[in-house]
Amino acid sequence: MDFEQENKETKEKKRSHNGLVALVILLLGISIGYAALTTTLVINGESTIKKVVWNIHFANTKTEDGSVSIDTAHGEKAAYIPNTDETKVEYKVSLKQPGDFYEFTVDVVNDGTLDAKISSRPTLLGTDGYNQYVEYTTVWNDDQTKSPDANDVIEAGHSRKARVKIKYKDDMRLEDIPDEDKVLEFTYSMNFVQAN
Numbered sequence: 001m002d003f004e005q006e007n008k009e010t011k012e013k014k015r016s017h018n019g020l021v022a023l024v025i026l027l028l029g030i031s032i033g034y035a036a037l038t039t040t041l042v043i044n045g046e047s048t049i050k051k052v053v054w055n056i057h058f059a060n061t062k063t064e065d066g067s068v069s070i071d072t073a074h075g076e077k078a079a080y081i082p083n084t085d086e087t088k089v090e091y092k093v094s095l096k097q098p099g100d101f102y103e104f105t106v107d108v109v110n111d112g113t114l115d116a117k118i119s120s121r122p123t124l125l126g127t128d129g130y131n132q133y134v135e136y137t138t139v140w141n142d143d144q145t146k147s148p149d150a151n152d153v154i155e156a157g158h159s160r161k162a163r164v165k166i167k168y169k170d171d172m173r174l175e176d177i178p179d180e181d182k183v184l185e186f187t188y189s190m191n192f193v194q195a196n
Contacts, residue, residue, distance in 0.1 A: 056154070061106045062104060068100045100168045103164065141161035
């Protein structure tokens, strides 16, 4: 009986061993089959977002021929060139008689990376009653029939020349000409925003 029992135990061990081997083979077969049916896709890339520069300013102011001259500190006559900083042009000029005018051009420069457009109609603020004595005009130099207006665009890296003229009206009657100096101040504003 011992032999039979030992034989029986050996057969059970063999079956267990065979079962374990079959299980391992089955697991290996499933793993290999799964690996054969599995694919990994990878996309690698790099993107650079460039910096944004907003830079709208004035440059290259030039007094136009025929404009009035002013007296310098030495009593000489000289054309007056406006003082220009990045965002403002300032000038002072004396218009002595009807018909005198002062005219200059200035570049409106877009040195940025974004297109810029004028957000609303530019405004002219002047001393009350200025239009009784003078005509004030601002036009684009490349189309002197058109004043700067809302939605006019200056593309990135480009500029556009504006022409500014202030003229003592020459159709004034003698009684309308002032009998004392009139100091007239003007502010002309162009507001720019990013164009779409």
